[in-house]
Amino acid sequence: MSQTVKKERSMILQKEMIGGLFKELGTAKELGKKVVYTFVPGNLSELIRSFDMLPVYPEINALQSGMRKKSRAYIREAEKWGHSEDVCTYVKCDVGMMLKGNIGPTGEKVPEPDLLLLSYTGCFTFLKWFENLERMYPGVPVALLHTPYQENGEITNEMTEYMVKQLEEDVIPKMELVSGKKFNREKLKTILQHSADTEDLIVKIFDTTKNRPSPIDAYFAGVYYIGPINIGFRGTPQATEYYQELYNEIQERIRLGLGPVTPEGEMEEERFRLVVEGPPNWTSFREFWKLFYDMGAVIVSSSYTRVGGVYKNGFRHNPDRLLESLAEYCMGCYTNMNLKQRVEMLEEEIKDYHADGFLVNSIKSCNSFSAGQLMMMRSLEDKLGVPVGFIESDLVDPRYFSYSNIKNRLESFFQMLEQRKLIMNS
Amino acid sequence: MTKLKKLIDKCELLAFDLNFKKAKKWKLENDNRVLVGYMPIYFPREIIHAAAGLPVGILGVGDRKQIIVGDAYYQSYICHIPRGIIEMALSKNFDDFDGFLFPSICDVIRNLSGMFQMSGVGKFAKYMDFPQDFNSHIGGKFYIQEMQSVLDKIKKINNVDVTNEHLNRSIKLYNINRRLIEKIYDIRQEFPWRLAAIDVYHILRAGMVIPVEEHNEMLELVIAEISNDIGEPMDNIRVVVTSSFCEQPPVSLIRTIEQSGCYIIDDDFMLGSRWIQGDVEEDTDNPLLALSEAYIKKSTFSSSVYDVGNPKGVRLIALAKKRKTDGIIFAAPSFCDPALLDSPLYQKACERENVRYINFQYHENIGQFKVIKEQVGAFSDSIKLWEI
Numbered sequence: 001m002s003q004t005v006k007k008e009r010s011m012i013l014q015k016e017m018i019g020g021l022f023k024e025l026g027t028a029k030e031l032g033k034k035v036v037y038t039f040v041p042g043n044l045s046e047l048i049r050s051f052d053m054l055p056v057y058p059e060i061n062a063l064q065s066g067m068r069k070k071s072r073a074y075i076r077e078a079e080k081w082g083h084s085e086d087v088c089t090y091v092k093c094d095v096g097m098m099l100k101g102n103i104g105p106t107g108e109k110v111p112e113p114d115l116l117l118l119s120y121t122g123c124f125t126f127l128k129w130f131e132n133l134e135r136m137y138p139g140v141p142v143a144l145l146h147t148p149y150q151e152n153g154e155i156t157n158e159m160t161e162y163m164v165k166q167l168e169e170d171v172i173p174k175m176e177l178v179s180g181k182k183f184n185r186e187k188l189k190t191i192l193q194h195s196a197d198t199e200d201l202i203v204k205i206f207d208t209t210k211n212r213p214s215p216i217d218a219y220f221a222g223v224y225y226i227g228p229i230n231i232g233f234r235g236t237p238q239a240t241e242y243y244q245e246l247y248n249e250i251q252e253r254i255r256l257g258l259g260p261v262t263p264e265g266e267m268e269e270e271r272f273r274l275v276v277e278g279p280p281n282w283t284s285f286r287e288f289w290k291l292f293y294d295m296g297a298v299i300v301s302s303s304y305t306r307v308g309g310v311y312k313n314g315f316r317h318n319p320d321r322l323l324e325s326l327a328e329y330c331m332g333c334y335t336n337m338n339l340k341q342r343v344e345m346l347e348e349e350i351k352d353y354h355a356d357g358f359l360v361n362s363i364k365s366c367n368s369f370s371a372g373q374l375m376m377m378r379s380l381e382d383k384l385g386v387p388v389g390f391i392e393s394d395l396v397d398p399r400y401f402s403y404s405n406i407k408n409r410l411e412s413f414f415q416m417l418e419q420r421k422l423i424m425n426s
Numbered sequence: 427m428t429k430l431k432k433l434i435d436k437c438e439l440l441a442f443d444l445n446f447k448k449a450k451k452w453k454l455e456n457d458n459r460v461l462v463g464y465m466p467i468y469f470p471r472e473i474i475h476a477a478a479g480l481p482v483g484i485l486g487v488g489d490r491k492q493i494i495v496g497d498a499y500y501q502s503y504i505c506h507i508p509r510g511i512i513e514m515a516l517s518k519n520f521d522d523f524d525g526f527l528f529p530s531i532c533d534v535i536r537n538l539s540g541m542f543q544m545s546g547v548g549k550f551a552k553y554m555d556f557p558q559d560f561n562s563h564i565g566g567k568f569y570i571q572e573m574q575s576v577l578d579k580i581k582k583i584n585n586v587d588v589t590n591e592h593l594n595r596s597i598k599l600y601n602i603n604r605r606l607i608e609k610i611y612d613i614r615q616e617f618p619w620r621l622a623a624i625d626v627y628h629i630l631r632a633g634m635v636i637p638v639e640e641h642n643e644m645l646e647l648v649i650a651e652i653s654n655d656i657g658e659p660m661d662n663i664r665v666v667v668t669s670s671f672c673e674q675p676p677v678s679l680i681r682t683i684e685q686s687g688c689y690i691i692d693d694d695f696m697l698g699s700r701w702i703q704g705d706v707e708e709d710t711d712n713p714l715l716a717l718s719e720a721y722i723k724k725s726t727f728s729s730s731v732y733d734v735g736n737p738k739g740v741r742l743i744a745l746a747k748k749r750k751t752d753g754i755i756f757a758a759p760s761f762c763d764p765a766l767l768d769s770p771l772y773q774k775a776c777e778r779e780n781v782r783y784i785n786f787q788y789h790e791n792i793g794q795f796k797v798i799k800e801q802v803g804a805f806s807d808s809i810k811l812w813e814i
């Protein structure tokens with residue numbers, strides 16, 4: 001492992017973007033900017049921006065709290081307030097943070113919402129989460145966008161029509177009311193064009209893992225790469241610039257034959273290529289990642305980086321179909337796809353990216369991901385004969401991260417991959 | 427044995443026949459009949475009935491079947507009900523079923539629909555997305571399309587054309603069913619000792635697996651019997667039990683609550699049978715619209731419905747008051763996000779209104795009730811001592 005970790009320009013750009021957003025949020029109330037609380041999957045960042053409002057994503061606050069070791073106290077606070085130990089810890093972390101004064105990840109107070117936009121995609125718990133928020137911010141208008149599930153593995157015209165009507169008759173009027181601005185189609189068109197450009201770049205970036213060695217880790221580094229689009233920058237020129245820069249840097253890595261960058265420098269030998277299903281653990285993120293790169297395991301594709309949108313299948317925000325494409329975006333997110341579609345997508349990725357194995361990180365909190373994962377895993381094993389591995393952790397509850405357990409399981413999994421390689425080579 | 431006792435015993439057998447023999451026999455009586463299983467909590471059974479089908483409620487295996495393969499499909503931190511359902515599916519308990527419906531309540535049930543699709547059980551497995559938009563021309567319209575898609579799937583199987591007349595007839599029968607059930611609850615509100623909660627449970631659960639016509643006859647008989655002055659009142663407090671709408675508590679748990687000094691005056695065990703509050707409009711020239719309007723305007727409160735503007739805590743307390751109860755028992759399945767995430771909201775509402783409550787968790791096959799017995803007993807005693 002090379003010991004130098006050089007900050008690439010893309011990293012600096014990303015840091016500036018995120019820092020800037022939190023700064024803007026910090027002064028939002030003084031500057032009279034309206035703040036919208038909403039969720040990452042199926043987020044309507046473009047629409048929010050078209051009204052010059054600022055988004056706050058409770059899940060992002062929760063994951064940041066997890067990474068900064070604050071989630072344990074927040075979860076405890078929410079449990080004291082009455083929440084069960086058994087429920088999604090993202091919700092509890094967020095509720096706890098609010099009960100503790102709503103101090104955000106950067107140490108600044110997160111401004112209170114002017115609008116609660118429940119765009120409810122791929123997870124039923126979002127609905128419950130916002131009912132809790134609504135009680136905490138009585139009187140704040142709530143706009144609801146119900147995203148139908150792709151139960152039959154398709155998006156029908158009726159589903160799109162249902163969503164467009166909700167946008168036209170509930171979401172947009174509420175945004176007009178809160179922002180005091182009229183809905184501006186032309187402005188949204190321009191924003192969506194930027195989104196489409198960004199999405200092209202994202203597909204190209206995640207496709208670079210086809211190379212050997214893979215120049216990036218599509219899970220551990222992937223979660224950083226999707227950061228800007230998941231926190232509301234999709235549709236901005238800054239996002240396009242960031243992704244272009246990132247893409248160029250990755251191209252350079254490919255030219256030089258380099259592997260992924262890890263927190264401890266460049267990974268020198270790529271031994272195992274994996275596809276991973278499920279969100280990562282945030283409370284011990286570095287330790288967790290290290291378990292992989294120490295073994296020369298690189299993640300060539302992960303479903304988690306698709307929660308905020310699936311673009312590989314050709315979906316792009318479309319300025320000529322404004323509201324329809326917002327609707328289709330919401331319906332297309334990974335956790336809004338049925339299990340069959342999810343398996344097909346993973347199958348394709350295992351093949352396309354020449355993965356040696358498939359691993360599930362099953363998250364205690366998240367039924368949206370976890371329920372059915374064991375069947376998906378078995379189905380992939382049967383279909384492709386690919387070795388499969390299974391570990392369990394949680395997003396932000398450190399009580400459910402057992403380092404030794406995960407290490408043991410991963411070691412057996414890597415041994416299995418090693419043996420298989422030997423057999424295949426002979 | 428009294429007529430009532432005989433009927434209750436029959437209902438218990440029906441309710442827990444995990445091979446659904448009665449439903450399967452019913453199907454064999456006519457070539458175009460179909461069996462459609464549906465998961466908790468609510469489904470407009472009227473449309474299945476109108477399409478020559480029998481809607482069969484699938485409520486899990488409770489403590490009546492050992493889980494052997496089901497556990498291999500679910501992580502330890504997922505509730506219990508889907509394990510039993512997948513176990514039944516793989517053990518062929520659902521042979522002869524034509525299709526399955528998975529109403530939107532949570533991601534576990536949602537993903538279970540995918541597991542059925544992947545396993546190829548039945549001719550269709552549909553997740554039924556209930557609208558969260560409660561405008562007739564938006565959510566209502568979408569709901570009609572969802573119902574129509576179920577009808578289309580059934581038509582592909584039995585080629586039965588569903589007419590307005592069929593639908594209106596079915597609506598009438600289910601209106602009667604709901605009225606009769608409410609009548610039983612109303613009688614029990616005054617005279618809870620006339621019929622134990624566990625008997626109500628068996629009677630209602632039997633109604634999930636037999637034709638509505640037959641269930642209506644049973645309910646009539648029950649009402650006739652409990653309209654008489656039977657049984658002896660006991661010194662029990664009166665409670666509403668809630669949060670048990672999906673994974674069912676084992677019947678011994680229901681019995682334990684009553685034996686620990688509480689009359690269960692209302693509950694949400696069979697919420698689907700009581701979902702629509704009042705009648706669905708009968709004899710219209712657009713019965714699907716009538717069903718949709720009933721869903722949009724007459725749904726009860728529930729963890730599966732986004733409640734902004736109509737807080738469920740207020741509605742639960744109104745129910746507890748209407749039923750003249752002394753307290754509320756929150757009994758939720760372990761790991762049930764919808765029920766458990768609602769609990770603090772409900773409980774804060776209780777605290778605001780000075781309504782006494784306790785809460786505990788269960789899973790469908792627990793066998794130990796000692797702790798719950800003590801907790802419920804202490805709850806009942808404290809109310810008896812200080813408040814009655």
Ligand code: SF4
Pocket residue numbers: 059088089090091122123124125126365366367368369395
């Ligand atoms: S259940 Fe999963 S997707 Fe839903 S809020 Fe929790 S972590 Fe997010």
Ligand code: SF4
Pocket residue numbers: 505506507508531532533534535672673759761762763764765
């Ligand atoms: S018990 Fe709760 S979590 Fe489990 S399937 Fe039912 S509603 Fe979902």
